[in-house]
Amino acid sequence: MPLPPPCPHSFFKSHMTKRFLKLSLAIALLLQFAHRSHAQSDGVLITPDVGYGHKDGMAMTFDVFQPGANPNGLGVLFMVSGGWVSSWTEPKNLTPLFSHLLERGYTVIAVRHGSSPRYVVPECVEDVQLALSHVAEHASQWKIDPNRLGVFGFSAGGHLSLMLGTVGGLKQGESPVARVAAVVAVFPPTDLEPYVQLNSPRRQEFPALRFEPSKASSVSPLKFVTQDDAPTLLFHGDKDELVPLWHSQKIDEAFQAAQVDSKLVVIEGAAHGFDAAGNKRLAKEMAEWFDRYLLSGEEHDNR
Numbered sequence: 001m002p003l004p005p006p007c008p009h010s011f012f013k014s015h016m017t018k019r020f021l022k023l024s025l026a027i028a029l030l031l032q033f034a035h036r037s038h039a040q041s042d043g044v045l046i047t048p049d050v051g052y053g054h055k056d057g058m059a060m061t062f063d064v065f066q067p068g069a070n071p072n073g074l075g076v077l078f079m080v081s082g083g084w085v086s087s088w089t090e091p092k093n094l095t096p097l098f099s100h101l102l103e104r105g106y107t108v109i110a111v112r113h114g115s116s117p118r119y120v121v122p123e124c125v126e127d128v129q130l131a132l133s134h135v136a137e138h139a140s141q142w143k144i145d146p147n148r149l150g151v152f153g154f155s156a157g158g159h160l161s162l163m164l165g166t167v168g169g170l171k172q173g174e175s176p177v178a179r180v181a182a183v184v185a186v187f188p189p190t191d192l193e194p195y196v197q198l199n200s201p202r203r204q205e206f207p208a209l210r211f212e213p214s215k216a217s218s219v220s221p222l223k224f225v226t227q228d229d230a231p232t233l234l235f236h237g238d239k240d241e242l243v244p245l246w247h248s249q250k251i252d253e254a255f256q257a258a259q260v261d262s263k264l265v266v267i268e269g270a271a272h273g274f275d276a277a278g279n280k281r282l283a284k285e286m287a288e289w290f291d292r293y294l295l296s297g298e299e300h301d302n303r
Contacts, residue, residue, distance in 0.1 A: 043068025044102055048091045052134035055114055055127070062131055063091045064142055065098055065108040072105030074294045075144035077128075077135065077180070079111055079153030079160040084124045084208035086112040100283040106290065107144050109135055113160070117207035121192065121219050124208065128160045132169030136178035148294045150182040152286060155243060155272065156208075158188025162221035162251065165230040182293035183232040184286045187243050187272055190222040190251040222247075225254040231261035233289040235282050237270025261293075 047064040054060065062077075078098070080086045091110070098108040113119075113127035132149070139146035153161040162185050169178035189195070193216040195202040196209050203209045217223045232255060236248040248264050255262035265285060267278045274282060 044095055046091045046095070052111075052131045053127070058114075060112065060114065060127055060131070062109050062111040062135075063094070065091070065095060065102060065110070066142060067102045067105050067107065070105045071107065071143065072295065073143060073145055074105070074148050074150070074290075075107045075109060075135065075139065075142065076101055076150040076152065076290060076294075077109045077111050077132065077161075077164070079113075079128060079151065079157035081113065081124070081153060081157035081160055082155055083206050084113075084116045084119075084121055084156045086115045086124075088112065100287050101290070104287055104291065106150075107142050109142075119208070120211040121208050122211060122215055124156075125160065125163050125219050128164060129167070129169045132164055132180065133178045136169065146178070147181065149178075149180045150184070150290045150294055151180045152184035152186070153188070154186040155188065158185035159190065159192075159221065161185045162188055162190060162232070163219065163224075165232055166221045166224035166226070180230050182290055183230045184235070184289055185232065185248075186235045186282065187237060187240055188221075188234070188247060188251075189243050190247040191220045192216045193220060222251050222254060225251065225258050225260065227258045227260065229255065229258065229260045231289070231293045232263075233285060234262065234264045235267065235274075235285075236264065237267045237272065237274065237278075239269055239271045242272040263289075 045066040045068065047066070049059075049061045050064055051059045051061050094110055095102070101108055111128055111131045113124045113131070116124075119127075132151075136146040136149065139149075151161045151164050153159075161183050164180050165183035165185075168180075192209065193213070194200065195206075196211060196213045196216045197203065198213070200209070232251075234248040234252055236243075236245050238245050245266065252262050252264040265281070267274055267281070270278055
């Protein structure tokens with residue numbers, strides 16, 4: 001079974017160093033690839049740049065990856081986010097990251113949000129909530145079940161995944177209207193309060209954290225854990241200094257207390273990213289988690 005690249009988070013690491021790119025470059029990229037088309041990549045049908053909304057005159061988009069054979073009618077959203085920077089890359093280059101899901105018949109939707117430094121975390125959260133609602137409302141277009149959607153992401157993408165798993169999606173100015181049925185979050189920040197304080201080094205390092213500290217609770221998934229949250233799989237390294245292990249430990253404890261199905265996998269010796277063995281385990285357990293909570297009983301038995 002093909003696996004994600006040696007370190008999924010490292011795929012975005014090079015983009016993270018460019019998070020202060022000028023807005024004009026981001027707009028140029030959007031314009032350059034605004035034309036929607038269908039493309040095949042190793043049998044996978046790719047529909048790029050599907051618009052789910054607009055902000056400041058710019059389109060907000062996601063890419064859809066549909067399996068070339070044996071689709072299972074289920075969709076999984078991927079949060080394209082590192083440091084709350086949502087970089088664009090040629091969609092076909094993302095396909096290997098999703099191979100472990102595409103081969104099992106899942107349709108994958110790679111969601112981009114408004115990026116730091118122009119936009120801060122609360123705005124990023126609103127964007128992905130809107131994207132979730134759009135996917136749910138138009139699920140028939142991709143022949144997926146709107147009531148059995150999954151979501152996953154790494155680091156900031158894991159944080160956004162947990163926000164969707166605990167809070168859900170929304171329409172602009174309205175109450176939540178869509179939920180996910182399963183979450184996989186990899187080394188996610190779950191409580192942003194320590195990081196948004198004015199003297200926090202992380203606030204200086206990541207412009208997305210430069211918002212009013214009083215709003216931190218509103219975008220901290222740890223604060224929203226309730227009994228109706230989506231079953232959640234957490235992966236974290238015990239040597240992670242960027243996002244310490246306590247983030248996953250605390251929300252896992254909260255899930256357990258609320259009687260939400262959850263599992264925390266700790267990769268010993270891993271920092272903010274895993275080696276080949278860690279990624280192999282992640283790919284396997286992620287696919288099994290989505291199978292367990294998204295497939296129906298009969299579908300799961302026939303897997």
